[in-house]
Amino acid sequence: MLHFNKETVTARFISSSGETVQSPIEIRTNPVTGRTSRIAFSRIGELEAGTDSLPAPPPFAGDKSLCPFCRPSLQSKTPRLLPELMPEGRLIRGDSVLFPNLFPYGAYSAVSLFDDIHYVDIGTASPVSYTNSFLNCADYLKRVLTNDRKAFYMAITQNHLPAAGGSLLHPHLQIQADRVASNHHRFLGGKADSYFAENGSLLFSDYLYHEKNKEDRYIGKTGRWEWLTAFAPEGFFEIWGILPGVTSLSQITCDNWKDLSSGVLNTQRFYRSLCRNSYNLGLLMIEDGISRLELRVVIIVRSNYAPWVRNDHTGFEVMLGDMATFTAPEETAAAARPFWNDTM
Numbered sequence: 001m002l003h004f005n006k007e008t009v010t011a012r013f014i015s016s017s018g019e020t021v022q023s024p025i026e027i028r029t030n031p032v033t034g035r036t037s038r039i040a041f042s043r044i045g046e047l048e049a050g051t052d053s054l055p056a057p058p059p060f061a062g063d064k065s066l067c068p069f070c071r072p073s074l075q076s077k078t079p080r081l082l083p084e085l086m087p088e089g090r091l092i093r094g095d096s097v098l099f100p101n102l103f104p105y106g107a108y109s110a111v112s113l114f115d116d117i118h119y120v121d122i123g124t125a126s127p128v129s130y131t132n133s134f135l136n137c138a139d140y141l142k143r144v145l146t147n148d149r150k151a152f153y154m155a156i157t158q159n160h161l162p163a164a165g166g167s168l169l170h171p172h173l174q175i176q177a178d179r180v181a182s183n184h185h186r187f188l189g190g191k192a193d194s195y196f197a198e199n200g201s202l203l204f205s206d207y208l209y210h211e212k213n214k215e216d217r218y219i220g221k222t223g224r225w226e227w228l229t230a231f232a233p234e235g236f237f238e239i240w241g242i243l244p245g246v247t248s249l250s251q252i253t254c255d256n257w258k259d260l261s262s263g264v265l266n267t268q269r270f271y272r273s274l275c276r277n278s279y280n281l282g283l284l285m286i287e288d289g290i291s292r293l294e295l296r297v298v299i300i301v302r303s304n305y306a307p308w309v310r311n312d313h314t315g316f317e318v319m320l321g322d323m324a325t326f327t328a329p330e331e332t333a334a335a336a337r338p339f340w341n342d343t344m
């Protein structure tokens with residue numbers, strides 16, 4: 001069974017005006033990973049540099065001259081897939097184009113563009129551009145699996161803007177497939193399988209069932225995807241989308257990808273309302289044919305991409321391993337719900 005544990009510790013000190021101050025910090029344990037994270041409520045009132053308004057695009061946002069992802073440079077400056085994966089060299093769906101990552105992180109590493117628009121402010125992309133890009137990712141991953149049945153540790157990720165790790169402004173997804181598991185594949189795959197062996201039910205379906213009954217972290221639906229805030233966040237304003245009961249790419253329909261796109265864009269519009277312009281997204285799959293790991297997309301805000309903004313990973317996160325956020329997930333869910341109203 002899943003346990004949603006939290007406890008509060010209190011820091012006490014004498015303020016500069018001589019009063020005794022008690023400052024509560026909530027420590028929550030992630031029901032899936034067992035990792036603790038902290039909500040330092042006292043910092044929510046802090047005026048964080050660069051978040052009083054949505055940062056302007058970087059001054060070079062209009063300069064496409066050096067961008068290998070803008071057409072017509074795309075054809076001459078990006079690599080092509082091996083013929084056994086795709087004889088034409090690139091996967092094209094609508095305005096989305098998928099090609100290998102010139103700087104791969106694993107055996108199969110690709111990039112999927114949304115379209116030919118070089119700079120896209122958060123929350124302003126077209127839903128069809130996301131749907132086409134996700135469909136290209138799914139097509140690529142299925143081709144990889146056909147060619148290499150053991151490269152079943154798969155992921156689709158996004159680094160929106162350099163503050164989230166993006167090396168090129170031009171919006172894109174990264175796609176990975178490998179025979180070697182990442183840490184999160186290894187842990188989540190093992191956890192989902194052992195959970196099923198012990199309980200006879202699926203990990204994220206049960207997690208979702210608990211959260212839908214509890215309601216205070218549940219946000220809404222887009223098609224079959226169900227959206228909620230993480231109980232014990234490992235990033236700022238962390239939002240999950242769960243596709244319950246679906247454990248393989250082969251079970252995902254075109255509509256599922258379209259509905260995922262709606263939820264991702266809802267999340268972006270919510271982040272934009274918080275004057276945040278940068279985020280990471282991740283969707284992990286284990287395509288070994290027996291994994292009990294259901295599809296779950298995770299989206300977290302990163303520090304704004306703007307001059308002199310404080311990084312969101314401090315010594316506390318990097319050296320102690322506990323994420324410290326400032327907002328209760330229940331408040332995040334309440335603020336996010338209006339962005340799902342048109343799709344619920």
Ligand SMILES: [Zn+2]
Pocket residue numbers: 064067068069070117118119170
């Ligand atoms: Zn470009």
